Every structure is written in structure tokens, then in C-alpha cells.
Amino acid sequence: xxxxxxxxxxxxxxxxxxxxxxxxxxxxxxxxxxxxxxxxxxxxxxxxxxxxxxxxxxxxxxxxxx
Numbered sequence: 001x002x003x004x005x006x007x008x009x010x011x012x013x014x015x016x017x018x019x020x021x022x023x024x025x026x027x028x029x030x031x032x033x034x035x036x037x038x039x040x041x042x043x044x045x046x047x048x049x050x051x052x053x054x055x056x057x058x059x060x061x062x063x064x065x066x
Contacts, residue, residue, distance in 0.1 A: 002039040003019050003064045010053050010061070 002043050011021055022032035025045045041049070041062070050058045 001064050004036050004039055006028050006061045006064075007036070007049075010055060014053050016053075021049065021052070024048060042056065 004010075008018070011018060018032055018036065019029040022029045025032075025041075025048045027045070035045075046058070046062050047054065050062075053059060
């Protein structure tokens with residue numbers, strides 16, 4: 001389960017929009033919003049977000065327990 005609230009905060013802290021992140025991971029903003037809504041991203045997309053957003057504790061965001 002992805003903690004989308006935390007991910008949104010990290011995106012904002014990096015001065016980016018969700019559309020910016022969508023382009024960085026190679027998907028459309030619409031697709032990004034849909035993935036945020038259901039909380040599912042591919043492993044390649046997650047790795048790019050970890051690298052681009054400088055996420056120090058990815059497990060707490062991308063592999064959180066409910």
C-alpha cells in the first residue's frame with residue numbers, strides 16, 4: 001500500500017507538481033493521478049521517484065502496511 005499523502009508531501013517539498021513527476025517517470029499526468037488514486041506504481045516508476053525525489057526511507061512510503 002502506497003502512502004499517497006506522504007508522497008504528495010515529498011513531491012511538494014521538492015518544488016514539483018504531480019504532473020512534473022509523471023513526466024519524469026514517463027507517464028501522462030492523467031495516468032499518474034489514476035495510479036495515485038489506487039495507490040499502485042510499477043517497480044521502475046517507484047525507483048525513478050526514489051531517485052528523483054531523494055526519498056530517504058522508501059519502504060515507509062511505497063511498502064507501508066495499512
